[in-house]
Amino acid sequence: MKILTSMAIEQMAGKDGKVVARRSKFGTVFTPYVIPTNPNTNAQETIRGFFGRSARAFRALTPEQVAQWKAYAETLEFRDPVTGKLYNPEDINAFMQLAIKFLQVQPGGTIPVTPPANPFLGDTITLTASSTPGRVVYSASGPNALGVRTELLLQRLRGRNWNPQPGNYRTRGFVNFTGGSLSSEVTVTPGWYAAAYRFVSLATGQATDLVPIGVTQVTLALSSEGSNAKRKAA
Secondary structure, three states, X not given: OOOOOOOOOOEEEEEEOOEEEEEEOOEEEEEEOOOOOOOOOHHHHHHHHHHHHHHHHHHOOOHHHHHHHHHHHXXXXXXXXXXXXXXXXXXXXXXXXXXXXXXXXXXXXXXXXXXXXXXXXXXXXXXXXXXXXXXXXXXXXXOOOOOEXXXXXXXXXXXXXXXXXXXXXXEEEEEOOEOOEOEEEEEOOOEEEEEEEEEEEOOOOOEOOOEEEEEXXXXXXXXXXXXXHHHHHO
């Protein structure tokens, strides 16, 4: 199974040498072939589980419910990352996107079978990112609104001057900022990181656009034991 994190669920049509031909909504497009990686991390296995649950939920919908999702999909508009053209997603893609995001914030929840009735406007708070040894620290300007979670995203860069790519951010957690806790830390290896966030609705899985909040450098975190050893050696 190949799971893509974009709105459109793509299907490969064939490969010739280093070129891949695939079908898009606007015909066949060609992209360079990249050897896929499949380390089967816990996060990947979790998403595969969400994908399977969402697919089964869609198959169980009634014809009337499918018609509702089709009408909802026609109200959405996305841009094809290869052709740059705008398109409306298929009903299953609109359902799967919200269902998987819903399960990310509520793994034990019941996937909504009807489309959202209203747009999701997110939250009024803003976030900043800084670093401490071994961690990226997100700080919120206030608590999350009721029913809203903040999705934290990171993208590791090759260096300070590398530009973050919109499709390369990875989710590092969902946080409910409260009046007593307006910061959250993500443990990472040393390097340069681009940070971002977006808001997610607990009820529907709707999410806002991603908000980049800059690049920060994370240095090596030394344990107290390691520090003591260095002092003794000196």
